[in-house]
Amino acid sequence: MPNTRLLSPLSFSILFIITFSCTRATGQGFKLMRFDEDFSNLKDSTKTFYRKIKYIPVSGKGNAYLSFGGSARVEYVNFNNEDWGRLGIGHNDFLLQRYDLHADLHLNKRWRIFGQLRSAWETGRKNGPRPIDEDHLNVQNLFVDAKILNTQTQSLTLRAGRQELDYGSGRLISVREGPNLRLYFDGAKVMYTHTNWTLDAFVMMADTINTGAFDNKSGKTINLWGVYSKIILPAFPNIDLYYVGIKREQSVFEEGAGRELRHTIGTRIWRYGGGFIYNLEGAYQFGTFNTGNINAWTASAEAGYMFEHLAGKPTLSLRNDYISGDKHKGDGNLQSFNPLYPKGGYFGFSPQIGPVNLVDIHPYATVNIGSKILAQADVVMNWRYATQDGVYRPSGGFNLAGAASLKKYIGTAYLVSIVYSLNKNLALNCGVQYFKTGDFIKEVIPTPKDGLFVNSRLSFKF
Secondary structure (H helix, E strand, C coil), rough: CCCCCHHHHHHHHHHHHHHCCCCCCCCCCEEEEEEEECCCHHHCCCCHHHHHHHCCCCCCHHHHHHHEEEEEEEEEEEECHHHCCCCCCCCCCCCCEHHHHHHEEEECEEEEEEEEEEEEEEEECCCCCCCCCEEEEEEEEEEEEEEEEEECCCCEEEEEEEECCCCCCCEEECCCCCCCCCCCCEEEEEEEEEEEEEEEEEEECCCCCCCCEEECCCCCCCCCCEEEEEEECCCCCCCEEEEEEEEEEEEECCCEEEEEEEEEEEEEECCCCCEEEEEEEEEEEEEEEEEEEEEEEEEEEEEEEEEEECCCCCCCEEEEEECCCCCCCCCEEECCCCEEEECCCCCCCCCCCCCCCCEEEEEEEEECCCCCCEEEEEEEEEEECCCCCECCCCCCCCCECCCCCCCCCCEEEEEEEEEEEECCCCEEEEEEEEEEEEEHHHCCCCCCCEEEEEEEEEEEEE
């Protein structure tokens, strides 16, 4: 049989040629959610090759059109002492690849169909692919939009089918762009907009991800639902208000494993741009875990300043997070916060610690070097919030038990990264992280080791 993994580098080469030929194109930047892009403004533009594939009229008047796009990225990862040496692997380097192609069909101003295929590959990891690494071929998005109301000041849209979700700063529901596999859900969403106010209501099912082609198992019951509202106020703080519910038959915490029904209510107050910037967020969780009660919370404060009149527009920022953990192991009740579907790199790239039972202090700085390079340096100091709870992974999954130790200091991560945007289509991300183990890790792991992580990612979009 032929080596099927050779198909992936071949497709990468083909997509590289297509993408590189498009780098002279001008127009809007690409968005995190590719279905948010709008190329209708190309209707009367000069028909270059790139613009022809971004806007293809399918009706005489041009009201209906088709748009194609896609991306490819290749990432080299070099892990040294993953999980602080507990796995006993030592040096572990591997390659990650991800490719996607999408088609966006606008039938008219009211109806739209969006579809996207995704392929993700892992090669060389000693302990095999993680759940975030590999899925050879899958439908990432396939939904229909029906615009029920559409005026100059307001709109109401119903979206049904497979779709990605991303809200706020990604603390609770993120598409998870950092890892190789982006998240998606099956369900329905109603989206209402009115001038400076938006409201989304959704009911979703999460799939079980497998590594083969079209072998993911669709969810059978609704396990994610919620409402998310955003209020944009010029010259005032922007405000997000939300409620999210989840139901899981098997969740694992240091308290134990079992059925979880959890409700989250929260708010976010934020401002980005030049000058003073901030992001304040708080959330409270309640519900049931097996026969016990859930009582958990999180609070985050981030403040900084962008010196927009200085060369390079440097920004200095400081973040501080408090995320609750379980206080009394074995009593049946649960105070461990659940981050639901969080951003994979919320605490920097290749983080070792997730947003459960955590207190962190995170200063960082960014600066533009010329017009194409953005550099960032971070220091992330981490403590456990409660000594009766352990350490969790970036996804929120349970990792390391901690009730046997009274130590709180987990360790400190030092990070340096750059993003080199060669042009609109081509970017290179490189980063180095050193994790210095703290008293807790040294006490619970027999032979703890500091970690060193190196990432290099080349990405193309068209």
